[in-house]
Amino acid sequence: MTGLFAEIQAVAGRYPEPKSAVLPALRLAQEHYGHLTPEALREVASALGTTPAYCRGIASFYDMFHLAPVGEHMIDVCTNASCALVGAAQVLEAFERELGIRAGETTPDGRITLRSAECLGGCGSGTVVSIDERYRQPVKPEDVPAIVEELRRG
Amino acid sequence: MSAPELVGGSAADRERIAHELVTVTIDGRQVQVPKGTGLVEAAAAAGVEIPVFCYEPRVGAGIGACRMCLVEIEGMPKLQTGCTTPVTDGMVVHTAGTSEQAAAGQSATMEFLLLNHPLDCPVCDKGGECALQDLSFRYGSGKTRMTFRKRSLEKPIPISPTIALDRERCIMCFRCTRFSQEVAQDEELSAVNRGALSMIATFEDEPYRGPFSGNVTELCPVGALTSTQYRFKARPWEYEQAASVCGLCPVGCNVAVQSREGRVQRVLSRNHPEVDRGWLCDKGRFSYSHLYSEERILTPRRRGVRELEELGWEQALDELEGMIERAQGEVVLALSGSETLELAYALAKIVRQGAGSDRVVLPEQAADALDPFRVPISALAEAEEIVVFEECPVLDRAPLIELWLKQARRNGAHVTRIGPSGDIQRGRGEAALACQELAEKESALGKRLRAAERAILLWSGGGGAGGCHLAALAHALGLHEKEGSGALLLPASPNARGVAEAWAAAGDENRQPRQIGLLVVSGDEAASEPQVRQLAEHARATVALTLFAGDSGEWADLVLPATGYLERSGTMRNLEGRLQRLRGATGSPARRELSWLAELAGRLGVDLPGSEAALFTELSAKVLDGISLASLGDRAPLPPRVEAQTFEAARAESPPTLLGGPLELIRYRALFSGPEVEHVPELSFQRPAAEVEISPEDADRRGISGGNEVVVRSNGTRVTLRARINAALLPGMVRVAAEHCAELARGVEVSRP
Numbered sequence: 001m002t003g004l005f006a007e008i009q010a011v012a013g014r015y016p017e018p019k020s021a022v023l024p025a026l027r028l029a030q031e032h033y034g035h036l037t038p039e040a041l042r043e044v045a046s047a048l049g050t051t052p053a054y055c056r057g058i059a060s061f062y063d064m065f066h067l068a069p070v071g072e073h074m075i076d077v078c079t080n081a082s083c084a085l086v087g088a089a090q091v092l093e094a095f096e097r098e099l100g101i102r103a104g105e106t107t108p109d110g111r112i113t114l115r116s117a118e119c120l121g122g123c124g125s126g127t128v129v130s131i132d133e134r135y136r137q138p139v140k141p142e143d144v145p146a147i148v149e150e151l152r153r154g
Numbered sequence: 155m156s157a158p159e160l161v162g163g164s165a166a167d168r169e170r171i172a173h174e175l176v177t178v179t180i181d182g183r184q185v186q187v188p189k190g191t192g193l194v195e196a197a198a199a200a201g202v203e204i205p206v207f208c209y210e211p212r213v214g215a216g217i218g219a220c221r222m223c224l225v226e227i228e229g230m231p232k233l234q235t236g237c238t239t240p241v242t243d244g245m246v247v248h249t250a251g252t253s254e255q256a257a258a259g260q261s262a263t264m265e266f267l268l269l270n271h272p273l274d275c276p277v278c279d280k281g282g283e284c285a286l287q288d289l290s291f292r293y294g295s296g297k298t299r300m301t302f303r304k305r306s307l308e309k310p311i312p313i314s315p316t317i318a319l320d321r322e323r324c325i326m327c328f329r330c331t332r333f334s335q336e337v338a339q340d341e342e343l344s345a346v347n348r349g350a351l352s353m354i355a356t357f358e359d360e361p362y363r364g365p366f367s368g369n370v371t372e373l374c375p376v377g378a379l380t381s382t383q384y385r386f387k388a389r390p391w392e393y394e395q396a397a398s399v400c401g402l403c404p405v406g407c408n409v410a411v412q413s414r415e416g417r418v419q420r421v422l423s424r425n426h427p428e429v430d431r432g433w434l435c436d437k438g439r440f441s442y443s444h445l446y447s448e449e450r451i452l453t454p455r456r457r458g459v460r461e462l463e464e465l466g467w468e469q470a471l472d473e474l475e476g477m478i479e480r481a482q483g484e485v486v487l488a489l490s491g492s493e494t495l496e497l498a499y500a501l502a503k504i505v506r507q508g509a510g511s512d513r514v515v516l517p518e519q520a521a522d523a524l525d526p527f528r529v530p531i532s533a534l535a536e537a538e539e540i541v542v543f544e545e546c547p548v549l550d551r552a553p554l555i556e557l558w559l560k561q562a563r564r565n566g567a568h569v570t571r572i573g574p575s576g577d578i579q580r581g582r583g584e585a586a587l588a589c590q591e592l593a594e595k596e597s598a599l600g601k602r603l604r605a606a607e608r609a610i611l612l613w614s615g616g617g618g619a620g621g622c623h624l625a626a627l628a629h630a631l632g633l634h635e636k637e638g639s640g641a642l643l644l645p646a647s648p649n650a651r652g653v654a655e656a657w658a659a660a661g662d663e664n665r666q667p668r669q670i671g672l673l674v675v676s677g678d679e680a681a682s683e684p685q686v687r688q689l690a691e692h693a694r695a696t697v698a699l700t701l702f703a704g705d706s707g708e709w710a711d712l713v714l715p716a717t718g719y720l721e722r723s724g725t726m727r728n729l730e731g732r733l734q735r736l737r738g739a740t741g742s743p744a745r746r747e748l749s750w751l752a753e754l755a756g757r758l759g760v761d762l763p764g765s766e767a768a769l770f771t772e773l774s775a776k777v778l779d780g781i782s783l784a785s786l787g788d789r790a791p792l793p794p795r796v797e798a799q800t801f802e803a804a805r806a807e808s809p810p811t812l813l814g815g816p817l818e819l820i821r822y823r824a825l826f827s828g829p830e831v832e833h834v835p836e837l838s839f840q841r842p843a844a845e846v847e848i849s850p851e852d853a854d855r856r857g858i859s860g861g862n863e864v865v866v867r868s869n870g871t872r873v874t875l876r877a878r879i880n881a882a883l884l885p886g887m888v889r890v891a892a893e894h895c896a897e898l899a900r901g902v903e904v905s906r907p
Contacts, residue, residue, distance in 0.1 A: 057345055060348070
């Protein structure tokens with residue numbers, strides 16, 4: 001039994017139904033494995049007394065769960081309506097140019113993953129970019145090189 | 155029309171609400187329905203159809219996924235989904251039939267549903283019985299505005315050897331995933347991704363293993379989930395359909411057997427709401443292809459010099475007649491319990507009246523002691539307290555009962571299982587003792603059972619006396635005085651009680667031959683019984699009536715081809731005591747038993763009619779109180795309870811001492827086993843693994859971990875199996891599926907090789 005298994009069970013203990021702990025449990029597993037591998041999903045399922053199919057159904061719904069490997073850093077560029085109006089497409093393009101990859105890809109050195117995201121809830125000052133789950137806003141295309149440089153040094 | 159079904163809430167809530175009526179107006183028609191009724195049902199009661207795809211009350215309350223049921227409700231600004239809206243008093247509803255707004259909404263929904271749906275109806279198995287096809291014909295525009303390419307995906311994907319998934323056709327109604335999560339509760343089928351990318355999937359490449367998986371092929375309103383066995387075999391309008399009953403377990407699910415050109419093409423549910431609620435297990439649904447196995451014997455065979463040789467029917471009957479003569483009254487009949495009453499009666503008559511013998515080997519008996527506590531199976535869903543004496547898993551014996559237990563738990567019932575791996579752990583042979591304890595005044599569970607308005611006891615395995623123990627307990631708890639309370643026994647064979655009745659009807663003498671001149675073995679199940687095999691060794695001659703020559707071929711002198719349960723007409727008595735009609739599918743490659751039995755009876759001077767109906771009339775006059783075949787109808791009624799007698803507290807016998815080793819071997823017949831399943835290649839992935847289940851304590855003590863290869867031995871028999879740790883299993887016991895037990899005795903030792 002791994003530490004993760006016990007950790008998940010402890011979280012599950014806070015809910016009347018162990019299955020209700022599926023989101024925090026998946027989160028713990030992702031932190032442990034880097035992304036939700038089939039083994040990670042099996043482990044979550046067995047700790048919660050459910051099936052890996054159920055866990056994958058939940059995990060695949062949410063963007064913040066990763067079913068495939070991702071880079072050490074995660075850049076999410078909002079491309080939804082409000083940000084699109086203030087140039088999100090150009091911001092995303094700037095990231096693609098700077099990183100040499102397309103949205104949805106990871107740099108060959110495995111350091112950085114770039115994604116386009118749906119509304120991140122910061123519509124007041126777009127474009128919103130989430131970097132490792134911390135918001136930068138507003139981001140203009142000309143801010144991008146410095147941000148990438150910071151992450152590469154990081 | 156029957157009362158609309160209310161979904162959710164406790165039984166008591168539903169009862170209270172059902173008495174209050176509300177008035178609603180739908181398309182100008184006023185109707186009164188019980189408060190809480192769904193709009194779809196209320197409309198149906200008013201004679202108005204609200205079309206649906208995703209809504210299926212049997213998988214739970216409506217979820218409004220497909221939007222096909224959009225209606226206009228006065229006072230609400232936007233269209234509402236009928237399937238998620240309970241009616242309220244004074245509600246005025248306009249469906250697409252009378253409201254332009256609703257019609258426009260519905261037509262837009264239809265357009266969206268067809269956006270990516272391929273136009274492959276001519277090659278789709280669902281064609282002709284497809285909800286999408288029917289409703290687009292009625293509500294669709296007939297023209298498409300979509301000029302771009304439709305989505306194309308890999309297809310068909312085998313989500314199990316029995317089910318194919320075509321994701322292009324899927325309209326994401328979630329019926330299948332809800333069945334998997336809510337009804338079967340296997341959670342093996344789920345929806346992955348989100349929005350337009352959503353799709354149905356199992357985990358990785360793992361097959362959908364749940365024992366009820368096949369129901370999703372019937373639930374799917376389009377051709378997305380189809381049966382691989384049935385793929386491209388036939389069209390729904392080409393069938394001849396027989397309204398029959400499944401003969402594989404004592405539940406007796408009502409089935410529609412559909413055949414084309416004399417061959418069974420598929421088995422569907424025929425929904426008896428008190429028995430199966432429209433569900434089937436995969437054994438019942440997919441086993442039919444055993445009838446066309448190459449290993450099935452279709453002509454009589456006689457033991458030759460080296461092996462079995464074929465012979466004609468005339469010769470075979472000469473042979474059998476000679477065997478009966480030479481046995482000089484020392485004939486023993488071994489019945490499987492899978493025979494219809496009529497077939498068992500015909501065999502019994504020949505043995506008792508033609509061969510002059512009265513000895514029979516009956517399957518594990520189901521006594522009539524529980525008749526005062528009779529309840530329909532469906533009463534489980536409404537029960538508050540259910541206690542299962544579960545020496546053999548309910549799922550293996552009577553799979554549908556397991557689904558009813560899940561439904562009961564979903565409705566708020568307490569389900570307590572008592573057995574080797576139950577909530578209350580009890581060893582084998584201790585169920586009777588547990589019964590006595592519950593009957594005592596101070597038992598906590600017993601008190602709950604007494605207090606409950608609806609309490610049901612179930613007995614699964616543990617010997618033929620189970621009925622008496624259970625009856626004594628049920629009587630002590632006063633269950634005969636409460637409607638919706640009762641007790642049911644799950645026998646090991648489909649028609650155990652029926653064949654015992656049939657045997658009794660054919661004679662009343664009791665002449666026990668001291669030797670066995672001739673052993674008559676009916677059915678593959680009996681032929682595979684170790685006890686019957688032993689008798690065969692002592693018999694001077696043996697005749698077997700079987701579908702396959704696998705077991706009987708090794709020792710029988712004469713093997714006569716049997717017909718399968720899907721080919722037989724007649725009656726069977728299920729575990730509730732319900733007498734149900736089987737109607738044989740058209741055509742059988744083997745000769746009907748009753749035809750040659752009548753011929754044989756003629757030679758022996760026994761008066762035996764050759765038709766099932768005439769046999770039933772005879773039987774009915776003798777043991778069934780003269781009821782008529784017609785009174786059983788298509789969905790047979792449950793006979794009324796009989797008057798309760800006083801019960802002697804049954805004596806619980808102590809379990810026999812173990813010989814051969816310290817661990818008690820539980821040899822069980824797994825659900826996916828038996829002569830039919832063994833001849834269906836698509837079900838081979840469900841067959842029980844060659845493993846031994848062992849408790850963590852016993853495993854630790856022997857240095858065994860899960861997945862290890864271990865040797866199970868007793869009295870010189872050694873079997874190599876894989877160990878599986880079962881944390882729920884009582885220490886001191888191990889479980890092995892019967893087909894992997896070989897000749898192991900009851901006491902065994904397990905060790906690393």
